[in-house]
Amino acid sequence: MTRLHITIxxxxxxxxxxxxxxxSASVSDEATRVVLRNDRLTMALGKAEKxxxxxxxxxxxxxxxxxxxxxxxxxxLTLSHRGxxxxxxxxxxxxxxxxxxxxxxxxxxTLTFTRLGGQDISAVCTATVSDSDPLxxxxxxxxxxxxxxxxxxxxPVVTLRAxxxxxxxxxxxxAATKGGVWPRPSQWKDGTRVSRGQPxxxxxxxxxxxxxVCGLYLAAEDAEGYPKSYEFRxxxxxxxxxxxHECYASDRYATAYDVVMTTFQASSDxxxxxxxxxxxADLYKAWAVKQEWCAKTFAEREDVPAWMKSGAPMVRFGRNxxxxxALIQRWIDTYWRANFPADLDxxxxxxxxxxxxxxxxxDYFPVFPSDEQFTALVKATRDEKCHAFLWPxxxxxxxxxxxxxxxxxxxxxxxRFDRVAAPHAVVGPSGAVLSSPRSWLQGGETATMxxxxxxxxxxxxxxxxxxxxxxxxxxxxxxxxGGNFPRCFSTAHPHxxxxxxxxxxxxxxxxxTMLQECRKIEPDALVCFEEPxxxxxxxxxxxxxxxxxxxxxxxAHDPASVFNYLYHEYLPTFQSNPRPDDLVMAxxxxxxxxxxxxxxxxxxxxxxxxxxxxxDLWSGESILGWGKVDGYQGQVWKGKCFKDATVKHxxxxxxxxxxxxxxxxxxxxxxxxVGDALQIGHTxxxxxxxxxxxxxxxxxxxxxxxxxDMKGTGGARIPMPxxxxxxxxxxxxxxxxxxxxxxxxxxxxxxxxGTLWIDDMTLDEVLPDGTVKPVTVRGIPGDHEFMQQWVRxxxxxxxxxxxxxxxxxxxxxxxxxxxYEGRSFPVLLHNAFEAADGSRAVVMVNISDKxxxxxxxxxxxxxxxxxxxxxxxxxxG
Numbered sequence: 063m064t065r066l067h068i069t070i071x072x073x074x075x076x077x078x079x080x081x082x083x084x085x086s087a088s089v090s091d092e093a094t095r096v097v098l099r100n101d102r103l104t105m106a107l108g109k110a111e112k113x114x115x116x117x118x119x120x121x122x123x124x125x126x127x128x129x130x131x132x133x134x135x136x137x138x139l140t141l142s143h144r145g146x147x148x149x150x151x152x153x154x155x156x157x158x159x160x161x162x163x164x165x166x167x168x169x170x171x172t173l174t175f176t177r178l179g180g181q182d183i184s185a186v187c188t189a190t191v192s193d194s195d196p197l198x199x200x201x202x203x204x205x206x207x208x209x210x211x212x213x214x215x216x217x218p219v220v221t222l223r224a225x226x227x228x229x230x231x232x233x234x235x236x237a238a239t240k241g242g243v244w245p246r247p248s249q250w251k252d253g254t255r256v257s258r259g260q261p262x263x264x265x266x267x268x269x270x271x272x273x274x275v276c277g278l279y280l281a282a283e284d285a286e287g288y289p290k291s292y293e294f295r296x297x298x299x300x301x302x303x304x305x306x307h308e309c310y311a312s313d314r315y316a317t318a319y320d321v322v323m324t325t326f327q328a329s330s331d332x333x334x335x336x337x338x339x340x341x342x343a344d345l346y347k348a349w350a351v352k353q354e355w356c357a358k359t360f361a362e363r364e365d366v367p368a369w370m371k372s373g374a375p376m377v378r379f380g381r382n383x384x385x386x387x388a389l390i391q392r393w394i395d396t397y398w399r400a401n402f403p404a405d406l407d408x409x410x411x412x413x414x415x416x417x418x419x420x421x422x423x424x425d426y427f428p429v430f431p432s433d434e435q436f437t438a439l440v441k442a443t444r445d446e447k448c449h450a451f452l453w454p455x456x457x458x459x460x461x462x463x464x465x466x467x468x469x470x471x472x473x474x475x476x477x478r479f480d481r482v483a484a485p486h487a488v489v490g491p492s493g494a495v496l497s498s499p500r501s502w503l504q505g506g507e508t509a510t511m512x513x514x515x516x517x518x519x520x521x522x523x524x525x526x527x528x529x530x531x532x533x534x535x536x537x538x539x540x541x542x543x544g545g546n547f548p549r550c551f552s553t554a555h556p557h558x559x560x561x562x563x564x565x566x567x568x569x570x571x572x573x574x575t576m577l578q579e580c581r582k583i584e585p586d587a588l589v590c591f592e593e594p595x596x597x598x599x600x601x602x603x604x605x606x607x608x609x610x611x612x613x614x615x616x617x618a619h620d621p622a623s624v625f626n627y628l629y630h631e632y633l634p635t636f637q638s639n640p641r642p643d644d645l646v647m648a649x650x651x652x653x654x655x656x657x658x659x660x661x662x663x664x665x666x667x668x669x670x671x672x673x674x675x676x677x678d679l680w681s682g683e684s685i686l687g688w689g690k691v692d693g694y695q696g697q698v699w700k701g702k703c704f705k706d707a708t709v710k711h712x713x714x715x716x717x718x719x720x721x722x723x724x725x726x727x728x729x730x731x732x733x734x735x736v737g738d739a740l741q742i743g744h745t746x747x748x749x750x751x752x753x754x755x756x757x758x759x760x761x762x763x764x765x766x767x768x769x770x771d772m773k774g775t776g777g778a779r780i781p782m783p784x785x786x787x788x789x790x791x792x793x794x795x796x797x798x799x800x801x802x803x804x805x806x807x808x809x810x811x812x813x814x815x816g817t818l819w820i821d822d823m824t825l826d827e828v829l830p831d832g833t834v835k836p837v838t839v840r841g842i843p844g845d846h847e848f849m850q851q852w853v854r855x856x857x858x859x860x861x862x863x864x865x866x867x868x869x870x871x872x873x874x875x876x877x878x879x880x881x882y883e884g885r886s887f888p889v890l891l892h893n894a895f896e897a898a899d900g901s902r903a904v905v906m907v908n909i910s911d912k913x914x915x916x917x918x919x920x921x922x923x924x925x926x927x928x929x930x931x932x933x934x935x936x937x938x939g
Contacts, residue, residue, distance in 0.1 A: 087191040091166035098171060098198060100191040103325045105198060108134060112162045113173040113187060115220055120276055120325035127278060127325070129223045129300030133157060136187060137202060137217035139178070141210045147310060147551055147560060148213065148491035154179040182207050187217070196345070197324045203316035212311040213560070216293075216304045218321060220280060224248035224301040226273050234301070235339035235622060236269030236292045237346070239544050239593040242612035242619035243339065247271070250296035250617060257306070259291035261566060262546035265594040265625045268346040269294070271301055274336035276327040278303070281346050284319035285353050287566025287597050289549075310549075310560025330871035334919060340871050343627050350628060355599040359631045361866045361898060366603045367586040369449070373857030373865045374407035375658035376451070376636055381414025383664065384430055385682030387439040393662050394443055401846070402853055409536065409604075409657075410443060411451040418473050421502045421541075422463050423455045424521070425475065427528055431682070440533030449535045454525045456542035456592070457518065458508040459483055461497060465505025479509060486517040489552035496548055512550045513568045514557030522572065523579045530583040537580060538606060539591040545569040545598055566597055573601040592638070594625045599633050607635035607656065610647050613883050620885055623654035623869075630655050630869040630895070643735050643805060643844040645770055645932060646882050648852070649907040652934065653893040655864045658852045663687075663843055671739055671825025671837040672748070672808070673732065677717040680705050685717060688810075691729040701728025701812060711751040711790050711821035718819050719812040729811045735844025739837045740799050740806055745828040746837070747796045748780070748808070755817030756786035763810055763820075765797050770804035771882040782818055790821075796828060802911070805844070851934040855905075860936050863895035863903040870894045873904060877916035880909070889914040890929060904937045 087100040095106040095116060106117035114134030118127045138155040142148060161176035170190040178185065183206045190199045202217050225232040225248040234244040238258045247254075258264040268281035269292045280303050282290060289308040294301060305321055328337045329344060350356060361371065377398070383390050390410075398408060414420040415429045415436065429436045440450045461479050464472030479487075488510040490496045497509045511518040526537045547569075549561045557564045573589055580587035588603040607626070612619030626635060636657035641647055643661075651659070665673035665687040674687035684690075685705065693699045701721040710716040719728050734740060748765060761784070766777040778795035799806070812818055826834040843849075856864050877890045892906040902921075908914045908929035915928045921939050929935055 087169050087193045087195075089166045089169050089171050089191065091164070096164050096166050096171045096173075098189055098191050100193075100196060100198065100324075102196045103198070105189075107136070107164070107171060107173065107189070109162075109164060112136070112156050112159055112175070113164065114156065115218070118220075118222075118278070118325070120327075122327060123276065125227065125275070127222050127226055127276075129221045131221050131299045135219050136173070137185065137215065137219060139183070139185075139204060139212060140214040141183075141206065142213055144209050144211050144312070147211065151213070152179070152210075154183065156185070159185075183210075197322040200321040200323070201317050203314065205314050208313055212309055212315045214309065215307045215315065215317075217307065217317070218323070219302060219304045220278065220323065221297065221300050221302045222271055222278060224296065226271070226277070227275055230273035230275055232271065232273045232301075233339070234269070234271045234294050235342070235624065236294070237264060237266035237343075237624045237628070239263050239265045239595070239608070239625070240612050240615070240619075241609035241622045241624040242615070243622045244294070244617055245620060247294060247296060247301055247617075252296055252298050254296045254617060255293065256295075256617065257291050257293040259289065259308070259546070260544065261287070261289065261569065261595055261597070262291075262544045263593070264292055265544060266346065266350065266596045266628055267292075268342060269303065270326070270339055270342035271303060272326070272337050272339065272342070276325055276337055277342060278323065279326050279342040279345050280305070280321070280323045281349075282319055282321050283349055286318065287563045288318060289561040289563075289565060308549075308561035310551075310558070310562065332871055332873045332920065334874045335871065338871070339622060339624070340627060343624065347628050350596065355596050356629075356632055357600055359866075359898070360633060361631075363600075363603075366588070369407045369447070369586075370588065370603055371866075372407055373861045374409050374449070375660065375853050375856065376409040376411060377660035377662050378411040378413060379662065381420055381430060382681045382684030382686075383662075384412060384414055384436070385684060387431070387435050389664055389681060389686075390439060391442060393664075394446060394448065397662070399446070401850065403857070405447075406853070406857055407447045407449060409451050410448045411453070413453065415452055418460075419463065421455050421458075422473060423458050423460045423508070424525060426454060426525060429532060433532060437532050444533065450533050451536040451538070452529050452534045453538040453540040454522070454529065456539050457488075457511040457513060457522070457547050458500070458541055459487065459511055460503060460506060460508050463503045463506035471506060473506070483509070483511065483521075485554065486511055486515045486521070488512045488548045488550040490548070491551050493551070510548050512552065512555055512557075513547065513572050514550055514564060515552075515555040519568070519572050519575060523576050526576045526589070527579050527583055530580045530587055535584055535586060536588045536590065536604065537576065539572065539576075539589070542569070542591055543593045544595040545591060570598060570601060573598055577601070594629075594633070594635070596629065599629060602633065604657075605633050605635045606638045608638050609654070610637055610650055611639065613885065618884075621650055626654050626656070627869045631867060631898075634865060643733060643770065645845055645848055646887065646909050648845060648848060649891050649909045649932075652852050652856075652864070653891045653905050653907055655867070655869060655893070655895065658849060658856055660849065661845075663841070665839075665841060671839060672734070672823045673839055673841075675823035675825070676713045677705070677821055677823075678713040678715050680715065685730065688717075688730050688732045691731055697727070699727040699729060701726040703728055703730050706819060709753060709819050711753070711819075713822070716753075716819045716821040717810070718817065719810060720817045721812060721815050724815045726815070727811070727813045729809055731807060731809045734806045734808070734839070736799060736803050736805060737844060738842055739825060739839040740803075742799050742801055742803060745796060745798045747794055747826045747828050747834060748823065749792060749794045749826070750780060750823040751790045751792055751821045752783055753788070753790045753819040754783040754786055755819075757782050757784055757812060757816030757818050758814040759784045761812050761814070761816070761818070763793070763795075763808065765795055766807045766809065767797065767799055767803045768805055768807060769802050775800045775803045782812070804911075848932050848934070855934060855936060860903070860905065862897035862899070862901070863936070864905060867895035867897045867903075870896050870902070873918060873920035875906075875916050875918050877914060882909075890916045892918075902939060904939070906935045906937070908933050
């Protein structure tokens with residue numbers, strides 16, 4: 063055999079051992095750095111920089127992604143003294159090591175650090191690559207003196223250029239419970255930090271930073287449930303990404319799972335799409351679907367009753383509805399059954415069912431308004447295929463509620479808490495029971511019960527079973543976001559101190575035992591909890607989701623339904639806090655495959671212009687058709703409103719607004735949708751009778767016209783009579799309804815000490831000749847036609863996709879954009895799903911009041927589509 067033949071043969075043998083990309087994973091020890099390579103990237107760890115990442119270049123392009131750093135660092139430790147958790151903390155970075163060495167062997171780099179901070183603290187880090195794996199895999203082990211405790215470990219620390227490319231807009235995403243894309247983190251102020259933890263506000267263990275060209279994926283592959291958090295931080299060098307591994311460890315700590323990273327770029331089979339967070343999510347999902355929480359898709363699960371798999375929508379009723387259960391029955395009979403498929407089940411969620419007040423725990427029973435009325439309501443509605451869904455407030459124990467001026471409370475349960483519950487409550491680092499004020503408790507506070515104590519699990523299971531005895535079928539562990547509760551440092555409970563995988567284990571036990579106990583009473587009972595966490599997917603059958611709420615978070619977010627993209631076929635979600643007539647929010651929920659969720663109206667039509675403008679219809683102490691506003695932009699409005707049967711202009715009651723102190727404010731408001739009583743381009747007049755007990759001179763009734771995303775388009779104001787008088791005075795104001803208006807908001811607003819009675823408010827149209835005619839509302843909600851489209855699609859033709867299907871990369875859709883709540887949205891929202899049989903569908907919604915045209919490129923074809931205002935369309939292909 064000739065030398066040429068030998069060379070060719072050797073080359074062939076070598077090629078057969080390489081991955082298809084032509085790369086072979088390797089680790090090389092160079093003079094100034096250790097270099098790791100795989101088929102996606104070349105990564106360098108600097109020797110002078112004591113192992114910090116100093117270069118990161120993707121194989122598909124020559125661009126350097128790593129930022130030069132003033133203080134390069136691979137990891138940092140947070141330590142405390144034994145017996146004093148969370149006090150006298152020490153922070154030591156890898157750069158403080160007095161000794162450092164590195165070793166390249168086979169396909170792994172081992173970095174050894176000694177005498178961190180001049181103390182007897184050492185660490186060993188490994189980074190590994192392989193031919194069959196696109197990821198770099200990291201592990202770390204830390205040793206430290208017995209008198210110290212390790213509380214957390216940041217590792218690995220990666221600092222990227224921000225932006226990655228000068229001509230591209232950068233974005234960051236982590237799998238937070240609320241989802242969301244942070245646009246342009248390169249423009250954040252230095253020091254801006256975003257962090258989400260699991261269990262808690264992180265639903266899955268990955269994050270990414272990217273632009274249209276490429277990005278970096280950093281994830282943890284932890285199947286057991288160790289507490290950790292993901293962090294983005296803007297620094298003077300660039301954008302820092304890291305994992306914070308939480309613990310409370312003695313002597314030695316080693317990560318029990320791989321932290322993985324790689325570069326990524328556009329990978330969809332739909333051409334023309336830029337690099338996107340979904341490309342990173344695909345990497346994570348390839349690992350996640352092999353874990354226990356993906357053992358069965360939702361359609362495959364035998365533990366879920368058939369009605370839940372049918373695609374039932376949801377409606378939520380609050381305490382003002384429960385005060386008059388007949389109103390709920392009327393809505394179901396005269397609206398739901400009259401307008402939606404007769405054979406469809408309905409999830410009926412109830413808020414405010416607690417005995418004392420909404421979210422006041424744990425003395426829930428008898429429920430509001432009474433056990434007899436509630437049980438009768440649930441039984442009657444169950445006969446109409448309704449399924450009751452209640453949300454007890456997790457591990458909160460309300461010690462006090464409703465603080466009074468003299469320092470007392472309207473509800474004070476401290477004596478019973480101390481006597482019965484305190485030994486089982488979460489203990490903080492100081493050794494004291496944790497107790498904190500809560501915004502919803504009006505000056506009161508709660509303690510948190512610890513599920514690491516079996517007593518607490520039994521305690522909550524008792525609440526759940528009492529709900530089932532009253533007809534409840536679905537029970538949510540509320541206010542335990544993502545399965546999280548405060549770290550407990552009790553030495554009396556049978557769990558380790560501080561953060562650890564025990565937290566995940568006990569919450570899983572809570573869900574499993576709660577379901578077992580509930581099913582002894584209700585065989586088809588279901589359980590769930592507030593905001594998603596992948597570790598518990600197989601334990602629950604419905605998931606509270608709040609991804610639209612990122613619009614109100616800072617730094618600014620854009621919605622991104624990350625959990626649904628990862629796990630849509632495994633667990634159905636619903637938007638927890640839908641807003642009335644917010645069709646853009648509803649459209650987002652539709653295209654992301656969430657359960658339709660109604661915001662019901664107590665007024666069903668026939669009134670002259672203003673629903674309950676006579677203020678005669680009440681549910682207990684809550685006025686029908688109106689809502690009392692608790693505050694605005696951080697302000698808390700503590701003023702009061704009452705029904706008054708003594709002082710009235712006509713009918714049975716008037717509405718009395720009352721502030722007892724100069725710093726109080728009260729507002730009662732109502733929204734009237736355009737398209738019912740109001741029409742674009744028309745002019746209207748509102749008249750109202752008022753009687754003053756003395757109010758500030760600048761008070762008035764605000765009449766504001768707004769777009770659907772609450773941008774003002776006009777309005778008027780009716781001044782309130784300031785001087786006290788026994789006489790009723792009529793106020794009037796005229797307003798028009800400009801193009802683009804979606805609703806009229808009527809704001810009965812009183813600021814400062816004073817009392818005002820309001821009665822007999824009417825609405826008339828002002829005709830072109832100056833005459834007026836009464837306006838009567840039909841009572842059809844502004845979202846009526848949209849909800850009909852959504853419900854019928856979700857439970858019908860779209861069910862294999864929108865309810866049971868896998869979410870996939872949406873194809874390219876070119877269309878105009880609009881502004882909504884300070885964000886830019888395409889006028890045609892869309893998404894794509896794959897059914898279990900492999901078929902695919904694109905769902906589209908026009909989120910404007912005008913016809914809109916888009917150009918869709920999908921599966922090798924391009925088509926121009928025009929959708930009517932708020933039209934929903936499903937395209938199969």
